[in-house]
Amino acid sequence: MTVELRHLRAFLVIAEEGNITRAAARLHTGQPALSRTLQALEAHLGVRLVDRSTHHLRLTDAGRDFRARAATAVAAVDAALDPARAGTWPLRLGHSWSALGQHTATVMRLWQRAHPKMPLELLRMDDRSAGLASGRVDAALVRNPVRSNGVRSVHLYDEPRVAAVSADSPLAEHPTLTLADLAGHPVIVNPTTGTTTIALWDTTHRPTTVLEVDNTDDWLAAIAAAQGIGVSSAATATIHPFPGVVYRPLTDAPALPLHLAWNDPPSHPAVTELAAFIRETASRQQDPPPSPSSSQD
Template identity: 65%
Template sequence: MTVELRHLRCFLAIAEEANITRAAAVLHVGQPALSRTLRQLEEHLGVRLVDRSTHHLRLTEAGHAFRTRAAAAVAAVDDALDPARVGTWPLRLGHAWAALGDRTTTLLRRWRETHPDTPLELLRITDPTSGLAAGKTDVAVVRGRTDGPGAPLTTEPRLAAVPTGGDLAERSTLELADLVDQVVTLNPPTGTTTMALWPAAARPSRTLVVANTDDWLAAIAAGRGVGVTTTAVAGIHAYPGVTYVPLTDAPPVPVHLVWTDPPRHPAIPALLALAREVLAG
């Protein structure tokens, strides 16, 4: 049997909906046909991708691994067949938040000057790989620990983000211990702050979990909590009601440019070189 693009789309719909009936409705196909397509794909791969033995459909371990590859393959085909991209090959740069901080505009303008035939598209995608794993981006700015191909760009000092007008906002510097009695606002999908940042014996006991950077900023501005971030956020996200104060005892955050193996775009080395030049400047 030859695997076609429809097999991948069917599997991805099932993975997204976690339900055969809903996936069939999304794809406008019959449920028996969808189940048959999934079975054909599993037979071709020689593994079970979906566990259908429970009341709630779930992906197997192989299914989770294959989902990433299938999403990247479908995204690559869709990108190649996009009429709007005919004649150009944009370089898609992903980031979850802040990109390169206050150097972002410089990077975009310098790239346009030096590579006019290769548009650089900056895409904010809230997931740990900034769209790289799903095939939505070609290269990504990732903070913290990374796996796979990539190169270091810089490190960013950490700051406390506190409500303007409060006692903490009046301080010239802060330490992690100053935040222990506060509600610490966390952004688990992509944030670099966890309770492991504090010593085990002196960690904040109250947290507020949000879904993205916008919600994180709004919560702090409203006085619902405090946060820990990097200088990049302060450089690009000046926000009414939020004051950034240096944290003197928090380790800096490493920033990497990461890509896939093999790379999806030939201009990635040029982007790496320019990003390092812009940050050094």
């Protein structure tokens, strides 16, 4: 058989819904027809993509790997056929929060100057892969490497960590803080895209209360309302000034690595060039960013 785009779209909807019946309803087709489409795709690939032995449909290991490739292929076709993009080939860069911090505007401006017909589109995606797993971006800025077959990543640089505290908190009076200083306060975390967990603290000085939020905006609002403290990268202090929130350097917290990840094969030929471009641009910016300890007072 010849695999068509409809086979890939059908599989992606099945993977997203986790249920053949719901997927068939979304695709406006019958359940038996959708099952046959899935079976035909599996027969062509020679692997089982979906485990049907349980009450809840699950992707096999091969299915999870193929999902990333299928999403990339579908997104590439959609981008190629988008009338709004005719004559250009944008490079879509995903991020979950804070992008490249102080380097964001410089990288985008210099890239546009060097590649006038290849705009760099910065897209915020509230998922851990920053849009890479769904194929909505060509490359993604991630603090934790994406551990999946068919995904490559390179280390760009390391970011220092800062504490985010309410402007009314006594902690805001200190020019710098330590993790132990924060241990007596509730910590606010974003389990969807954030990197901070209770494991950042040692077992003897650890917050006893953890409050979870869904996104960066809610994280900032909760801190401003003195519901707890937060820990993030220095990039957050640059990109997300917020009324009632001050940022203080954490002197004993490990640096946070920033990676560029993309699907292999890449959906855009300039992805590896972008990685080198970001590292070179960041290394040229010798002047330190505004001190988080003073910019939010």
